[in-house]
Amino acid sequence: MAATQLKCRECATEYPLEARYVCSRCFGPLEVAYEHEQVSDVSSLRRRIQGGPQNIWRYHDFLPLEGPQPQTRTGLPAGCTPLVRADRLAERLGLGEVWVKNDAANPTHSFKDRVVSVAATRARELGFDTLACASTGNLANSVAAHGAALGMDSYVLIPSDLEEQKQLATAIYGTNLVKVRGNYDDVNRLCTELSGDRENWAFVNINMRPYYAEGSKTVAFEIAEQLGWELPDRCVVPIASGSLFTKIAKGFAEWIDIGLIAGEIPTMNGSQALGCSPVATAFEQEKDVCRPVKPDTIAKSLAIGNPADGPYALDLARCTGGSIDSVSDQEIRDGIRLLAETTGIFTETAGGVTTAVLAKLAERGDIGSDERVVLVITGDGLKTLDAVRDSFRAYEVDASIESFEAAFAEQGVNV
Amino acid sequence: MSITVKIPTQLRDAAGGAAQVTADGATVGEALESVFAEHAELRDRLYQDGDLRRFVNVYLSGEDIRFLDGLQTAVPAGGELTILPAVAGG
Secondary structure (H helix, E strand, C coil), X not given: CCEEEEEEXXXXXXXXXXXXXXXXXXXXXXXXXXXCCCCCCHHHHHHHHHCXXXXXXXXXXXXXXXXXXXXXXCCCCCCCXXXXXXXXXXXXXXXXXXXXXXXXXXXXXXXXXHHHHHHHHHHXXXXXXXXXXXXXXXXXXXXXXXXXHHCCEEEEEEECCCCHHHHHHHHCCCCEEEXXXXXXXXXXXXXXXXXXXXXXXXXXXXXXXXXXXXXXXXXXXXXXXXXXXXXXXXXXXXXXXXXXXXXXXXXXHHHHHHCCCCCCCCEEEEEEECCXXXXXXXXXXXXXXXXXXXXXXXXXXXXXXXXXXXXXXXXXXXXXXCEEEEECHHHXXXXXXXXXXXXXXXXXHHHHHHHHHHHHHHHHCCCCCCCEEEEXXXXXXXXXXXXXXXXXXXXXXXXXXXXXXHHHHHCCCCC | CCEEEECCHXXXXXXXXXXXXXXXXXXXXXXXXXXXXXXXXXXXXXXXXXXXXXXXXXXXXXXXXXHCCHHHCECCCXXXXXXXXXXXXX
């Protein structure tokens, strides 16, 4: 593999590619480092990628895995989700060119299948037989499903107040579902402690985190490939821990560096819910670290009050000329509705956050009329039904034409 | 009564291999100082420019000390401090 070692982002200390996530010298995060060769024949590499499987394993060369390309028809292959041109959304917002990367179209209906596929595959390479995670919901679905597909035991720890849909869509896979009385940050603290004691467990977002995080680069790879090997001008992405946000940029950067695509990293706009906006607040206050908060928002999948990659998300937004904005719960509901009405895509609350931030940027005049913008939608609306309950009207009628017509006439609607 | 300080796996080599040590002091900062008196190497691993490094989290009985008074947070006798890496989850 092209991955050579784990490297501390803070002090550059290097470690072998094992189950390790934090620098023992300075506690900084470890990240996978690669030695990629410059591409001498760009079109040949592009053809090879295009001839690969219809899932993230087509980007195997850019992921931190040792073995040959994983069996592409076993397990739970993720990725190759649609990139849809959203002209009606663009028109509604007065923008030129908007694309929606619909990552709800993954096996467990969120982008988390990408990161879990990479973490679980690496976990097996390293000899683990048990998967575990701390989750705000989407990761729970994905870890439980991957455990089932790969025949690995799994332990999934979630905040006890998580949406019922996300609990059901986790437990069904036969995992050990653990509901922790507390918020996500409490769950995460417990898992961080547990991971020190359970050395035979692969906690996908703790001791496997460097590998897990790399899976998010595949969102960028797909966007570039689907745009005909071109870069977008701007990406609007949700921020919980900040890992997806920063790794999308890393994906673009790696392909620019080796010469597979040409241009600059897009302007990166991060999106948070007002009720959990430690990164947006730090951005606004021009700080380079985030002060943790106690989350209170309907966007539970983004409810991380103590975001691990917050400092790096801040750096990225600033150095690409982007921003990190937050939106209220009502704006989130409106965002879900706006996306659904203009694209036919029903997203969960996190996608409502992202869509609402796009609307905010458009309103503020931050986006040029000639810009090509990609909106990253990370999860499915069926996961957070409560957010839209009672937000629309239905007609209830008897099975007769008279009753049908009367129902509409009552509302003064001509049909 | 003394304070218990739980040491994460990554730091145990600098604490003689111990998973937890005892400390004394009225505040989180004082308690950590008393640990450093025994295990000098821990200071550099946890502190930079006189404050906690940005990727070090400290909890008093499960609560992040940044929600309390940081290093000035008062620690009751018999209290439990937990040191953990910040970079996890998400």
